[in-house]
Amino acid sequence: MYNAGKIIIGIVIFLALITAPFWYNLAKPSAPPKLELGTQEKQCVESKAFMQANHMVLLDQWRDEVVRDGKRIYVNSAGKQFNMSLQNTCTKCHSTKTKFCDRCHTYLNVAPNCWDCHIAPKEQEKLAGRSDK
């Protein structure tokens, strides 16, 4: 092989370059954000561990069931029923999107575009309503 050495060096540099963002992120550990649920409710539609890891997959599945198959009720593993709706179910408990969804998404540098269409809960009004009681 001609220039084997050069090619290998080239490949190494290339790999280093394309993986640079990962190294960069590894190098700056920061504390995970504190999330505020915005609710007293203790139990989400599935276990906390499952939701932490898989809420995006679950939401995608809800989306497809509702939009494409017209099924709107989710029966969770404990047999409890929920209306599959980001806007009308999830945010009823997670009423503080900015302190819950956004904090974690910002920390992880992901930008899901759910909220381009789905209307986020009105946080200020909610809080005001609560202090009235």
Next chain:
Amino acid sequence: MLEKALRGNKSYFAWIGFLLILVGMGFGFYLRQLGFGLGVTGMSRDVSWGLYIGQFTFLVGVAASAVMLVLPYYLHNYKVFGKITILGEFLAVAAVTMCLSFIVVDLGRPDRAFNVLLYPTPNSVLFWDMVVLNGYLFLNIFVGWTVLEAEAKSVPPPKWIKPFIYLSIPWAVSIHTVTAFLYAGLPGRGFWLSAIMAPRFLGSAFAAGPALLILICLFLRKYTKFDAGWEAIQSLAKIVTYAMILSVFFVLCELFTVFYSQIPEHMYHFLYLFVGLHGHTGMMPWMWASTILAAIALIVLINPKTRNSPGTLAIGCAAVFFSLWIEKGITLVITGYIPSPLETITEYHPTLTEIGIVVGVWALGFLIMSVLYKVALTVKTESA
């Protein structure tokens, strides 16, 4: 081989630089469109496809026309085209790239373009259009490059390339047929609902593409060392002539059916196009310009004297090219929407942003073409 594109004289680099500036400008406008949405264009609820899809349609034709060189050369062993077949193939590469770019800039959600692959939908003509266009792009890059590489090494092209060459012939026909089917299968759009759409597309394609090639060959003959050969240019000119005659004939067929049958949904569009409808005449100047250019083209090209002299031939070919560019790039798409299915009239005026993006994509195409031609011509002049 690509390094050959990095050597050239001042005017070559000035040209490349100029194109790069245009591409950059187009990209700037595109960023604006990405930020705001397609609302920055002149398209509307009623006229929902405009210049982008028009250019796309026209350029599919230019791309398909490579077959007019490949077929005589490889199938009939017509040696005269030996020098310029590669020009046809590389023109096709540039044209298909422009087509794909025009589709992407036309999408409301370009970030989701891959959905077409994630949810393949065989009943949609657009799905097939993506398939055949990408296939054609691949075929032309692959065939052109392999043959040219062999030539650079002064060896005959490898045998296994033949099947790909033969495949590219029906494939060229398919890209323009499928593109015509985008339009010809829609109920309720009387302007497009015509079985002659695909033949008409092919006719105009085989006129416009080779006309552009003649112009390029004449230019190269005059300003560079590369000479395609007068016989090759003449053969191309005959192809352009016959194709242009067919193309005009097909349009006349369309006009007969529409005006003799007098079915309003079909007739209104043609009335709008040629004489205006309820006082709306947006397309009229364009259509008449195209008609007059077509007449000039036919006069110049049918007459052997004017066809045989480089000066008048260039005029004829330019007339063909611009006549068909107007017909397919502007009037064909837009008139389909006027009047709307509810028989209301909304006219269409492209915006500056839209035109800027169109210019940018054309510049990108010319850039690709110039670079590929530079490589091809360097190989040709070196090996000659």
Next chain:
Amino acid sequence: MDDTRRSFLKIAGLSMLGFGAKPVVDAVAGAGGPKFEKDPKAFNGKRWAMVVDQQKCLKAKDGCKDCVLACNSAHNIPSFNNPKDEIKWIWQTSFEHAFPGQENPYINDYIKTSLKGLPFLVLCNHCDNPPCVRVCPVQATFRRPDGIVAMDYHRCIGCRFCMAACPYGARNLNWSDPRPFIKKENPEYPTRTRGVVEKCNFCSELLAVGKLPACVEACKEKALVFGDLEDPNSEVRELLRTRPTIQRKPQLGTRPQIYYIL
């Protein structure tokens, strides 16, 4: 930058959906669930359709638009106030625009005198043989088993092939972000995002919880009748049996499912 990353995530997400989603749900599932079900309250039709009774509409107050307004607020329809960007799911138009090719001086006279120039309601026909569905390259618009031609706004790429294919002008692109143009948001229903196509959905979100479409509910004169064509005892069947009706452009073979009583 944001856009490329977004699309990367989306592709990653979608491929996860394709290859990974089922196992994940199965993992929580164990023996008992989870399951996806229909709401027991949901209306289950086999072939939804609508009859528009102009004779009843005639009795309403002059310039009544209750149905259109109800739809607009139920579905967060923006009002751009210009015909270029306009979004309409259901709207009123004159006979010659609703039924082009069917006008003649005498029917025009009938509409002017006997119907007092009453406009006609037009909306997506939820065609039985919908060309919009045929052309969509990603199945973002699709025909449900109950006949509703639905949109998946998550999937639409905004190619507008469907707008070219629909012979009734029922489809709209969001030429820009619609949100600033929504007068009052209905928090129960999402908005759309720029670059996707939208149209009437026969209020499938209401049918799913056992409610009638918003326009039908809103009409005080009961001029809009909604029901299941496969049910011979339904009100729509009764009307179609007893009154002569017409459809828009039936000759195109789209089999439109909005019927009009003149």
